[in-house]
Amino acid sequence: xxxxxxxxxxxxxxxxxxVAQNPCAEYHKFNCNRSADKRFSPNGQSxxxxxQVGQETELNIIIYRGQDYRISLCHDDKVLGADLAMxxxxxxxxxxxxxxxxxxxxxxxxxxxxxxxxxxxxxxxVEFTSSSTKRIAVExxxxxxxxxxxxxxxxxxxxxxxxxxxxxxxxxxxxx
Amino acid sequence: MAGSLLLLASCGGNxxxxxxxxxxxxxxxxxxxxxxxxxxxxxMPTPNELFVLVRDMAGEGHRKLLNPAxxxxxxxxxxxxxxxxxxxxxxxxxxxxxxxxxxxxxxxxTTKKLAEGLGLSSAFSDADFVRLESNLTxxxxxxxxxxxxxxxxxxxxxxxxxxxxLSLVLAGGWVESMHLVVRQIEAFGxxxxxxxxxxxxxxxxxxLVALMEPHASxxxxxxxxxDLLAIRDIYDQVNMKRVPHRATNTxxxxxxxxxxxxxxTADKYAELVKAVDQLRARITQPEDxxxx
Numbered sequence: 001x002x003x004x005x006x007x008x009x010x011x012x013x014x015x016x017x018x019v020a021q022n023p024c025a026e027y028h029k030f031n032c033n034r035s036a037d038k039r040f041s042p043n044g045q046s047x048x049x050x051x052q053v054g055q056e057t058e059l060n061i062i063i064y065r066g067q068d069y070r071i072s073l074c075h076d077d078k079v080l081g082a083d084l085a086m087x088x089x090x091x092x093x094x095x096x097x098x099x100x101x102x103x104x105x106x107x108x109x110x111x112x113x114x115x116x117x118x119x120x121x122x123x124x125x126v127e128f129t130s131s132s133t134k135r136i137a138v139e140x141x142x143x144x145x146x147x148x149x150x151x152x153x154x155x156x157x158x159x160x161x162x163x164x165x166x167x168x169x170x171x172x173x174x175x176x
Numbered sequence: 177m178a179g180s181l182l183l184l185a186s187c188g189g190n191x192x193x194x195x196x197x198x199x200x201x202x203x204x205x206x207x208x209x210x211x212x213x214x215x216x217x218x219x220m221p222t223p224n225e226l227f228v229l230v231r232d233m234a235g236e237g238h239r240k241l242l243n244p245a246x247x248x249x250x251x252x253x254x255x256x257x258x259x260x261x262x263x264x265x266x267x268x269x270x271x272x273x274x275x276x277x278x279x280x281x282x283x284x285x286t287t288k289k290l291a292e293g294l295g296l297s298s299a300f301s302d303a304d305f306v307r308l309e310s311n312l313t314x315x316x317x318x319x320x321x322x323x324x325x326x327x328x329x330x331x332x333x334x335x336x337x338x339x340x341x342l343s344l345v346l347a348g349g350w351v352e353s354m355h356l357v358v359r360q361i362e363a364f365g366x367x368x369x370x371x372x373x374x375x376x377x378x379x380x381x382x383x384l385v386a387l388m389e390p391h392a393s394x395x396x397x398x399x400x401x402x403d404l405l406a407i408r409d410i411y412d413q414v415n416m417k418r419v420p421h422r423a424t425n426t427x428x429x430x431x432x433x434x435x436x437x438x439x440x441t442a443d444k445y446a447e448l449v450k451a452v453d454q455l456r457a458r459i460t461q462p463e464d465x466x467x468x
Contacts, residue, residue, distance in 0.1 A: 025331070043225075057217070059218075060217065060218045062379065062380055088432065095412075105412070114432050129427050130431075130432055132436035134433060135379055171426060171427050172427045
């Protein structure tokens with residue numbers, strides 16, 4: 001039996017009180033494929049989580065200027081569906097133009113979609129160069145797979161593991 | 177295979193039960209809802225990401241910049257231990273990246289000692305220390321071992337749901353990273369590239385403050401959270417300009433988003449350094465055990 005299947009079974013079996021310990025915790029370490037480009041190193045911000053079909057989940061990370069990144073997904077496709085929707089959204093703190101009770105300028109968080117895989121044939125990985133240090137949210141939504149439509153003993157199977165593998169390398173200098 | 181069968185058997189329920197559609201009665205197997213922590217997760221970059229970027233332009237490392245290892249026994253409260261675990265583990269990574277080999281061994285043991293008081297001892301094994309000692313002349317291996325220890329501690333804090341402690345560890349780590357980069361600039365001399373790295377820590381600080389937000393009202397977190405907000409206020413006064421990326425990308429990959437130009441003036445830099453120094457002094461100040 002594959003490790004992936006074992007995790008899926010474990011997800012279905014554990015009592016809810018144990019969910020906080022996150023049975024998906026190391027999913028990306030064993031299921032996501034590393035880049036064939038050996039210059040990429042695994043990034044410590046990689047993360048796995050239990051994701052529910054239809055519910056947006058976001059992983060907030062930092063990308064540094066002068067680095068190239070590869071972000072790839074792996075997931076339980078029987079439960080979550082063949083392809084996950086993924087967006088890279090930049091979060092920026094911007095002044096509102098107003099002031100607070102203490103007389104100081106107030107700020108709000110603004111979001112800007114930088115990349116959306118629905119415009120790129122649902123690609124499950126993306127590579128890019130970061131020309132400035134940014135706060136990025138990797139937003140994931142699972143459409144649901146064959147298993148998520150089944151209900152047994154009044155219980156549905158619509159939560160599965162998603163791994164987000166982040167790799168990075170210094171932006172290579174090429175050409176003359 | 178036997179393990180698989182056991183797992184299957186322990187699921188209970190009737191495997192022959194009819195399969196129906198989700199429309200009829202959706203009830204989740206794993207609790208009634210996905211844990212709220214799963215819908216919005218925050219990860220902080222590990223200290224090595226910053227040190228890799230500054231190493232090549234900042235000359236040699238300096239052991240005098242590190243928090244003295246002899247202070248480790250003087251942190252008595254949980255909050256102080258957590259903050260200084262962040263400080264010492266950042267020092268460990270710094271020492272390994274700047275090839276201060278004797279300090280790597282010293283700070284591994286120091287960090288391990290503090291980890292024991294935080295329930296993180298499994299992140300620092302004796303076997304790793306033996307490996308580390310036998311690799312003291314191979315800088316790259318030291319980086320790998322110290323980073324792995326840092327990551328294990330970080331992941332354990334996350335998996336054990338130790339949010340307030342994790343917040344303090346990351347806050348201590350960020351303050352120490354700033355301290356080390358600023359002191360490197362003083363030792364090596366100012367350069368636009370190094371100053372730009374300090375300026376863009378604005379983004380990392382905003383991220384850290386957002387990560388700490390859910391625990392900001394916890395008594396042990398509130399003080400340092402407030403201090404970080406004060407530093408963020410200084411960063412807020414720094415001019416930032418967003419411009420579309422124009423230069424040719426050397427790697428051939430797409431460039432994500434705009435370029436950001438940050439104009440960190442000498443006055444604002446001095447203000448930032450002062451605020452970071454004051455906060456670090458408070459964090460690393462040894463506690464009087466009798467009053468802790």
